[in-house]
Amino acid sequence: MKTIYFAASSIDGFISDKNNSLDWLFQFGEPKGNYIENFVNTVGALAMGSGTYEWMCNSLPGVGNGQWPYKVPAFVFTTRNLSVYPGADIRFVKGDVNSVHQMMAIEAKDKNIWIVGGGELAGKFYDAQLLDELIIQFVSVTLGEGVPLFPRNMKKPLKLESVQRLDQEFVEVRYSV
Numbered sequence: 001m002k003t004i005y006f007a008a009s010s011i012d013g014f015i016s017d018k019n020n021s022l023d024w025l026f027q028f029g030e031p032k033g034n035y036i037e038n039f040v041n042t043v044g045a046l047a048m049g050s051g052t053y054e055w056m057c058n059s060l061p062g063v064g065n066g067q068w069p070y071k072v073p074a075f076v077f078t079t080r081n082l083s084v085y086p087g088a089d090i091r092f093v094k095g096d097v098n099s100v101h102q103m104m105a106i107e108a109k110d111k112n113i114w115i116v117g118g119g120e121l122a123g124k125f126y127d128a129q130l131l132d133e134l135i136i137q138f139v140s141v142t143l144g145e146g147v148p149l150f151p152r153n154m155k156k157p158l159k160l161e162s163v164q165r166l167d168q169e170f171v172e173v174r175y176s177v
């Protein structure tokens, strides 16, 4: 079981533009080859911040039609009282990532834990030495500003595990921590 931050990023390191939009990503569709589906099939629990959750509920294609995309438990970090997306297994959590990670590991069993984002939340898992891998799909655009991919100043470099061209517009880079 690994804990993995898997995200798509502009090449200048943003996961969302300054308007909280992912149009820069969705203009290309998904890379051919079921890479995202294959990754999601390895996952037994996932975590995201409330910004990502609200973006998914309001803007992710398909979700507006009542289709939550994940079957596994989604741990959503928030200090507010948010609504559970109908039919989805949503667990609202807050505070220290260590205790939430323990709950996630129980749910995930031998499958992976996916840190969906944002970057600051992924950074908190890194700070707590809970992050094993980063899988970043870089898209061939720059944004200039937006939500940062991973706002951390690392003392020790990541280990580059693989680089794969996925499609005309995507390159997937895998690092272990």
Ligand SMILES: NC(=O)c1ccc[n+]([C@@H]2O[C@H](COP(=O)([O-])OP(=O)(O)OC[C@H]3O[C@@H](n4cnc5c(N)ncnc54)[C@H](OP(=O)(O)O)[C@@H]3O)[C@@H](O)[C@H]2O)c1
Pocket (backbone or CB within 6 Å): 006, 007, 008, 009, 014, 015, 016, 020, 021, 022, 025, 048, 049, 050, 051, 052, 053, 055, 056, 077, 078, 079, 080, 093, 094, 095, 096, 097, 116, 117, 118, 119, 120, 121, 147
């Ligand atoms: N390109 C990609 O692959 C990708 C991946 C993920 C996200 N995104 C995008 O990134 C954007 C969202 O980013 P974001 O900066 O808003 O980050 P986020 O991590 O989704 O949300 C941040 C919020 O989560 C809550 N939170 C975080 N840590 C917490 C903790 N320990 N305890 C309690 N609450 C906590 C707080 O909200 P409260 O005010 O509710 O307490 C905080 O303001 C969206 O546009 C999303 O689409 C893109």
